[in-house]
Amino acid sequence: MWPKAAAVVAFRKLAELSRGAVELVLPPTCAGCGAQTDPTAVLCRVCDSRLERIAPGACQLCQQTSPQPDSRLCASCELSDSALTACFAAFRFEGGAADWIHRFKYPKKGLRGLDPAPASVVEAMLNEAGYRASGPPPGLVVPVPLHPRRLRLRGFNPAAELARSLAREFGIPFDPVALCRTRNTTSQTGLDRHERRRNVRDAFRARRGRQIPEQVWLVDDVVTTASTLTEAAIALRAAGARTVIGLCAARALSNVPSVGR
Ligand SMILES: [Zn+2]
Ligand SMILES: [Zn+2]
Numbered sequence: 001m002w003p004k005a006a007a008v009v010a011f012r013k014l015a016e017l018s019r020g021a022v023e024l025v026l027p028p029t030c031a032g033c034g035a036q037t038d039p040t041a042v043l044c045r046v047c048d049s050r051l052e053r054i055a056p057g058a059c060q061l062c063q064q065t066s067p068q069p070d071s072r073l074c075a076s077c078e079l080s081d082s083a084l085t086a087c088f089a090a091f092r093f094e095g096g097a098a099d100w101i102h103r104f105k106y107p108k109k110g111l112r113g114l115d116p117a118p119a120s121v122v123e124a125m126l127n128e129a130g131y132r133a134s135g136p137p138p139g140l141v142v143p144v145p146l147h148p149r150r151l152r153l154r155g156f157n158p159a160a161e162l163a164r165s166l167a168r169e170f171g172i173p174f175d176p177v178a179l180c181r182t183r184n185t186t187s188q189t190g191l192d193r194h195e196r197r198r199n200v201r202d203a204f205r206a207r208r209g210r211q212i213p214e215q216v217w218l219v220d221d222v223v224t225t226a227s228t229l230t231e232a233a234i235a236l237r238a239a240g241a242r243t244v245i246g247l248c249a250a251r252a253l254s255n256v257p258s259v260g261r
Pocket of ligand 2: 059060061062063064065073074075076077078
């Protein structure tokens with residue numbers, strides 16, 4: 001290892017050790033306001049109350065209507081034949097949740113990586129979605145990939161950072177490169193549901209030689225119509241997955257049922 005790299009590793013180790021020491025001495029504090037908080041919580045009750053939770057009993061695919069009697073899905077999602085088995089979020093993408101996610105995805109200039117406070121909050125938001133996913137634990141956690149060109153511009157893939165943390169929380173294997181983007185699609189922002197589906201159609205495939213288990217958790221930071229997640233789920237199914245459960249830190253909900261296909 002060349003000296004500069006060795007110095008960086010040593011510095012990181014030291015930072016980790018000193019952070020551990022600080023945690024031993026100082027009581028845990030809220031990532032939002034700095035108030036003293038429960039050691040198991042990232043946010044205090046006041047800051048947590050600024051995040052709007054999705055009803056845990058909502059349809060397990062669109063997350064915005066009530067399921068049919070004796071079903072986990074609403075009438076519209078039952079007919080949709082989605083490649084996604086389910087898609088869970090614990091929070092609505094608005095207000096406090098949207099602010100945290102924005103801070104996580106766009107760290108202040110000068111920070112040479114993720115901003116630790118928003119990263120810990122958004123990771124906790126995604127973990128909460130993971131705890132809502134019922135059924136046996138999956139064999140793999142996979143993030144929605146960025147196109148290599150977009151990854152170079154951004155410096156990191158927010159979905160991959162979150163998926164890594166989720167995999168650690170649940171003790172599940174993580175593969176950041178199980179899927180790849182075959183096209184550099186334009187942003188989904190501002191497109192309607194049909195345009196979004198067309199924009200990401202056939203945009204993903206499983207990387208050659210990757211073993212995809214039967215059950216997979218597929219992670220993105222924010223889900224709106226689930227078009228991107230659905231296309232990624234189609235690629236995972238083509239590579240052998242039978243159950244693909246989408247998980248995201250927050251879900252943008254409208255009044256229109258959102259999951260197609
Ligand atoms: Zn607080
Ligand atoms: Zn539904």
